[in-house]
Amino acid sequence: MSRADSLIIGCGVTRTRASHTALLSIIKNCKVPIVVDAESLHALASKPNATDGKPILLTPNAGEFQVLTGKAWPSSRTERTTAARSLARQYRATVVVKGAEDFISDGTRTIIDHAGSPYMTKGGYGDLLAGVAGALLARGHTPFESAKAAAFIVGRAGEIASKKLGESMLASDVLEILPVVIHRTQH
DSSP: OOOOEEEEETOOOOOOOHHHHHHHHHHHHHHSSSEEEHEEEEEEHTTTGGTOOOOOOEOOOHHHHHHSSOOOOOHHHHHHHHHHHHHHHHHSEEEOOSSSSSSOSSOOOOEEOOOOOOTTTSSHHHHHHHHHHHHHHHTOOHHHHHHHHHHHHHHHHHHHHHHGGGGOOOHHHHHHHHHHHHHHHHO
């Protein structure tokens, strides 16, 4: 990890006591910005102070939000905005609570990203978000800016893929469109 510019952890990890211990150790000792996704969120729920104010981006869905907070993800937009902000403050991190709308907060600022498709509910879409955010962190962007850009880029690519493929689209189809969306956002 000493040569890494950012780190994404939790994707594809099995839920065991040993994996949680390892994930928490990585979070506590890592010196670069981290995207904490999937199983690492479950590990972090037992030790919220492990983030210790580091440049960390948490990427829970509604179920993982409940694991982190002990509360159900609210139904109203106003309550969701407050809940995302509270989660960011609790863990002293930036968060993207993923869903039909992504709620992004650093504890002070909170925005809602509307990009995406209702077909983006299968496995792999969260991994795309984590990957794009991790790449942006590695380029020196803040967790909040990385989260905003990643949510938009992946969501917009999902919109394009859904117009072409409809309900049959997969995360790999969205992955193929990411370079097009990134190019368009730069020009």
